[in-house]
Amino acid sequence: MEVGPALGLVTSMLVNIGYEVHTLDVAPRAFDYPAVPHHQKDICELRADEIAGYDAILCCETLEHIEWEQVGSILSTFRESGAKFLIVSVPYMAFQVFLELYANSSTFRQYFSMKKLLWRKDFTAEPAGGHQWEVGYKGYPLPRWESRLKDSGWSIVRREFTEHCRSVFHVLKAG
Numbered sequence: 001m002e003v004g005p006a007l008g009l010v011t012s013m014l015v016n017i018g019y020e021v022h023t024l025d026v027a028p029r030a031f032d033y034p035a036v037p038h039h040q041k042d043i044c045e046l047r048a049d050e051i052a053g054y055d056a057i058l059c060c061e062t063l064e065h066i067e068w069e070q071v072g073s074i075l076s077t078f079r080e081s082g083a084k085f086l087i088v089s090v091p092y093m094a095f096q097v098f099l100e101l102y103a104n105s106s107t108f109r110q111y112f113s114m115k116k117l118l119w120r121k122d123f124t125a126e127p128a129g130g131h132q133w134e135v136g137y138k139g140y141p142l143p144r145w146e147s148r149l150k151d152s153g154w155s156i157v158r159r160e161f162t163e164h165c166r167s168v169f170h171v172l173k174a175g
Helices: 009-016 068-080 142-151
Strands: 023-025 038-040 056-060 085-091 096-103 108-115 154-161 167-174
Touching (some): 068 142, 142 154, 142 167
Parallel strands (some): 056 085
Antiparallel strands (some): 085 167
């Protein structure tokens, strides 16, 4: 089950390598291919029995659109569904530095990114539907996010940060 499939890029990649995928979103499916079963439902109103039977749930760049106080119950619903695994990602804005250099006899390119001191800033929630919180801002440190995951019945198998560090991914196992 992929929650919040957007324009279907991840859905398409999963289907192309042989996975059977269903999607779930508050909006109708926004893509024609692949033609996978789509469940239109607000995850804040989701019941575990409505998503029972899936081996894994993929929920990337979605939960930050939900008020922080509701996220724990959504994670618990995912757990109560009987899914064995949950893969989740959210924006990660804590202190980080990324430096990339490329050089050869004809070219020199560089990329530099630094996010700092956001742990001291309050996150300004966007209008409904936009980001309501992000990990790394004041009140939302990574340990608090990971506690929320664990308190919802999941154990962390692996944590990864994307390049240029836009997001933190967690592979979680029921238990």
